[in-house]
Amino acid sequence: MTPETIAEICYLAAAPCFILALRWMSQPDTARRSVAAGVTGMILAVGGTLLHPEIVTYKWIAIAAAAGIALGIPLARVPLTAVPERTGLSQAFGGFAAGLVGIAKYYLWLGEGQLTSFRMAVIALEVILGCLTATGGLMAAGKLAEKITTRPVTYAGQNIVSFVLLTLAIGLGGWLVVDPAQSWAFPIIIGLALIFGVLLILPIGGADMPTVISFLNSYAGLSAVAMGFVLENKLLIAAGALDGASGFVLSIIMCKAMNRSVTNVLFGAFGSVQTAAKVAEQRTVKSATATDAAELLTNADSVVIIPGYGMAVAQAQHRVRDLYDQLTKRGVDVKFAVHPVAGRMPGHMNVLLAEADIPYDRLVEMDDINPEMPQVSVALVIGANDVVNPAARTDEKSPIYGMPIIDADKSHTVLAIKRSMNPGFAGIDNELYYANNTLMLFGDAKQVIGDVVKAVTGEGGH
Amino acid sequence: MTPETIAEICYLAAAPCFILALRWMSQPDTARRSVAAGVTGMILAVGGTLLHPEIVTYKWIAIAAAAGIALGIPLARVPLTAVPERTGLSQAFGGFAAGLVGIAKYYLWLGEGQLTSFRMAVIALEVILGCLTATGGLMAAGKLAEKITTRPVTYAGQNIVSFVLLTLAIGLGGWLVVDPAQSWAFPIIIGLALIFGVLLILPIGGADMPTVISFLNSYAGLSAVAMGFVLENKLLIAAGALDGASGFVLSIIMCKAMNRSVTNVLFGAFGSVQTAAKVAEQRTVKSATATDAAELLTNADSVVIIPGYGMAVAQAQHRVRDLYDQLTKRGVDVKFAVHPVAGRMPGHMNVLLAEADIPYDRLVEMDDINPEMPQVSVALVIGANDVVNPAARTDEKSPIYGMPIIDADKSHTVLAIKRSMNPGFAGIDNELYYANNTLMLFGDAKQVIGDVVKAVTGEGGH
Amino acid sequence: MKLDLLTALFVFMLAAFLGLDIIRRVSRLLHTPLMSLTNAISSIAVIGAIIIAGEAHDTLSTVLGALAVFASTTNLVSGYLITDRMLRMFKRREAPKS
Amino acid sequence: MKLDLLTALFVFMLAAFLGLDIIRRVSRLLHTPLMSLTNAISSIAVIGAIIIAGEAHDTLSTVLGALAVFASTTNLVSGYLITDRMLRMFKRREAPKS
Ligand SMILES: NC(=O)c1ccc[n+]([C@@H]2O[C@H](COP(=O)([O-])OP(=O)(O)OC[C@H]3O[C@@H](n4cnc5c(N)ncnc54)[C@H](OP(=O)(O)O)[C@@H]3O)[C@@H](O)[C@H]2O)c1
Numbered sequence A, B: 001m002t003p004e005t006i007a008e009i010c011y012l013a014a015a016p017c018f019i020l021a022l023r024w025m026s027q028p029d030t031a032r033r034s035v036a037a038g039v040t041g042m043i044l045a046v047g048g049t050l051l052h053p054e055i056v057t058y059k060w061i062a063i064a065a066a067a068g069i070a071l072g073i074p075l076a077r078v079p080l081t082a083v084p085e086r087t088g089l090s091q092a093f094g095g096f097a098a099g100l101v102g103i104a105k106y107y108l109w110l111g112e113g114q115l116t117s118f119r120m121a122v123i124a125l126e127v128i129l130g131c132l133t134a135t136g137g138l139m140a141a142g143k144l145a146e147k148i149t150t151r152p153v154t155y156a157g158q159n160i161v162s163f164v165l166l167t168l169a170i171g172l173g174g175w176l177v178v179d180p181a182q183s184w185a186f187p188i189i190i191g192l193a194l195i196f197g198v199l200l201i202l203p204i205g206g207a208d209m210p211t212v213i214s215f216l217n218s219y220a221g222l223s224a225v226a227m228g229f230v231l232e233n234k235l236l237i238a239a240g241a242l243d244g245a246s247g248f249v250l251s252i253i254m255c256k257a258m259n260r261s262v263t264n265v266l267f268g269a270f271g272s273v274q275t276a277a278k279v280a281e282q283r284t285v286k287s288a289t290a291t292d293a294a295e296l297l298t299n300a301d302s303v304v305i306i307p308g309y310g311m312a313v314a315q316a317q318h319r320v321r322d323l324y325d326q327l328t329k330r331g332v333d334v335k336f337a338v339h340p341v342a343g344r345m346p347g348h349m350n351v352l353l354a355e356a357d358i359p360y361d362r363l364v365e366m367d368d369i370n371p372e373m374p375q376v377s378v379a380l381v382i383g384a385n386d387v388v389n390p391a392a393r394t395d396e397k398s399p400i401y402g403m404p405i406i407d408a409d410k411s412h413t414v415l416a417i418k419r420s421m422n423p424g425f426a427g428i429d430n431e432l433y434y435a436n437n438t439l440m441l442f443g444d445a446k447q448v449i450g451d452v453v454k455a456v457t458g459e460g461g462h
Numbered sequence C, D: 001m002k003l004d005l006l007t008a009l010f011v012f013m014l015a016a017f018l019g020l021d022i023i024r025r026v027s028r029l030l031h032t033p034l035m036s037l038t039n040a041i042s043s044i045a046v047i048g049a050i051i052i053a054g055e056a057h058d059t060l061s062t063v064l065g066a067l068a069v070f071a072s073t074t075n076l077v078s079g080y081l082i083t084d085r086m087l088r089m090f091k092r093r094e095a096p097k098s
């Protein structure tokens, strides 16, 4: 058996590993296996590849891999709140790698005169996808880490400009297919793709980055597919397609849960109105102390905790866990209502709560909890805003109108923890905070919940 | 573009058609499209194939196709009760076709000396799978049509014999791979496979045929896959794999619903004890008249109809529909509880009830109805037996112990329609019929329900 | 168009996984039509039969090919027709007559 | 091993359908780990990079290849590690401490 054949066999064995890795994500108890399966797949794939006779030296591979590991390990240690940035960065790296391979292949084949028009076409595809994912991912990461302004940067005719750039890049690619002699055009394609990536993200508000990131996820997947076409490698195509699909499906889920169209997310410059709210400051809100809150919570028979982005910012999940323990110990039935787009990533809240050891069978999905809300004694809103904004149900003109929300307002009493009356991601005011059955607990979520827990244990006394 | 390329493009386009056809079966409203998609796929596939330059004459193709159509149309007109036989027959035809192609290819390549050992191996696989599916399918159809004894035909060491035959066939195949000169062995392989198909089915009871049939379904699929390997055709491989998967999943579902292992179905000679029941005849059962039944049903607030194989045999579904109309008109809430293995095919009852225009939203699955049963006034059991046999819950020694059943016995009153006290498929007695809250309505289901409807309308008067 | 063993296996593997996932999601209501639909799809074997019958290389192969075409056309026609017949019944459920 | 365009497209088509079906069935709880898992899987690009870096055909391609290996190894390592880290948290739910 030639090394190529052995490699092919490894690839054949690797593909099902990746498929199983993803299938096992269908439920938490099988999910642990996913990583093992994925890693096995990688080992097979890399192992098989290293056998390729074309490889004359392992030196550069080893050095580069070592560097990659050196950077990879710390990147995996980031706090969970930084996961979105990390993801964006990783999209960028993925696109970057695909782009570089494409570029290298182009010049190799150009030199050896083996640049068939088919190869040229797929290389152009790979390079364009790779480069725009690279810069796009970096931009997204930057915005999420708030290193770059999270405001949508808009200017007249910007969509036209981006569009022209992209068509130009594709056009040049097409030209190279027809007339490969024009190799001077290739670097231009690269440049255009890189710039396009930046322009694609600039006009998008920071809070839309999670959605953008999962779009980039599918681009990264597709550039891997393109690489597969270039290198005639089935495994690259299959694995790339799986990623592409994943990113695609996740973005759709997010858009649905925000009741926004894909185009609105990508070109809507959402959140540019971040200041529209303030006006309402004047109106009076009832605010309460930690002791009042403790009182209410301990005497309630059922409490639904609705966490939001604020809990993530404040890193309050462990305190929330303490509160959960104290209340359940006192026979209060505590549930967590998790909105699909609460926080800044899909499943954001679930991970944080899981990190704080809150049993996942206490997490209830929006559609299951809403019917129960009217019977709930206390809804404790922790740094959530848009996902509990009744305007989504009532106010036709609201930018979030039609977005499914958790009906906190329908519970007997609402306790809302936030630092100020500032709006959330959607930049709009929230009637909930002015409602008669709502008590505000102003302050940093971590701080406030800490106090409440103290008050509770103080009372409950032990 | 060469004709081959065009053909390949057609195949590439056909595959997604088949995939969509199957995906759209996920719910009745999208299902109608399935056939259209499947047909489109076929047209593309056949169209592309007809372009192949190897084809020198269309004469034989046309004649054979015409004959096929001539036989196919009447075969599609069979009454729905005959669907299982038809399916078995169609498996047989599928296997037959695969086998013939394999044989033809063998001699063609043998003649041209192009019989590589890989080709030999896959041909052997195709021919063995094809032939055993052919005879197996015929046997199954015969048993279902009761042309062949539905009793399991068993003799000592039969599993060994079958096993030896199969290994022999495979062994010879292996030998031919090593030493293709021994072409005399090829017909023997065919013969062995054909016999094996018969022996595989003989020891299986008629009532297990539906399960067997869906196993054969996956064999037929696999032989198509093998053909794909022989002819190096992706579409054959993909479509075959889809069928194979389908047959496999369905068989598993059926076995689960009968709480029996796959091996038990295939080698358990189930139903050989068909006579064990009679003894209980002595015990007294309460039987009722159509008028009593009408009385009960019209005065009930909720009625659950539990149809079984008997309804299929009696073709009573249209009468059932009349009864449903009459009762609903009188404000009785009528539901249908359909057991996954009621009847003799998966989904058997659903098709019959659908044929009688009963809205499918009135059909409730076992797991959803069982919790409600204690509140149900009347459970009307129409020719169902095993699927309502409490022994499955209570009697450890019963052959159906552990099989999930519909808890008819828990309802206030049970009305059971059957012709005698004879057992059902499992060949075991049913306590339900002797219970105090059970009234028997003896007679052919169609007849009996007809009378009940008359009685009802008689009363209700109009 | 050449198709090497490993690629063929790759295609098989993907299609098998896909099949398992798709069939698991088929509605219980439709298991009977599903069986006949898969019968119809498995009549794809016809494309292998056609070439052999059409090549008319020698009597044996032509006869075998023709028989295969006959068998699979039967499946094709009856399979789709009966599936359609059954699905129509379900389709009409949308607006129950009663 | 040659892979013609049509076969490549065929593989892509199957894998894409499979991906759509699989991801739809992923638990909502796990969408965040899912994202990082797919990142990790997309680091499969490393197999393309390795060959180019290993061929050491000329400086340019070697440098580009090495950079690509670096980038995708980073994804590979961090992707799997962080996914594992997150999933462990969920795993422990089996026996809640409280
Ligand atoms: N999850 C996703 O995948 C995703 C993706 C894209 C967009 N989004 C969007 O993100 C939003 C998520 O809704 P959400 O309700 O979770 O968050 P939100 O609407 O952004 O509101 C977060 C609230 O938390 C408060 N907060 C911030 N830091 C805090 C701290 N340290 N302590 C206490 N409170 C703090 C803020 O009010 P103060 O400043 O007054 O404290 C803010 O009102 C939705 O609009 C969704 O569409 C989500």
Ligand SMILES: NC(=O)c1ccc[n+]([C@@H]2O[C@H](COP(=O)([O-])OP(=O)(O)OC[C@H]3O[C@@H](n4cnc5c(N)ncnc54)[C@H](OP(=O)(O)O)[C@@H]3O)[C@@H](O)[C@H]2O)c1
Pocket: B207, B208, B209, B210, B211, B254, B258, B307, B308, B309, B310, B311, B313, B314, B340, B341, B342, B343, B344, B345, B346, B347, B348, B382, B383, B384, B385, B386, B387, B388, B417, B418, B419, B420, B421, B422, B423, B424, B425, B426, B443, B444, B445, B446
């Ligand atoms: N659905 C599947 O896919 C599948 C596959 C394999 C095996 N099976 C097995 O088939 C059985 C199905 O259970 P089931 O309860 O539906 O059927 P069953 O247990 O076979 O009982 C059918 C009953 O209907 C009565 N019957 C027959 N003809 C009748 C007529 N013309 N009028 C009135 N009654 C008539 C028979 O009693 P009389 O003779 O006294 O009338 C018999 O007791 C299960 O044991 C299941 O495991 C099903």
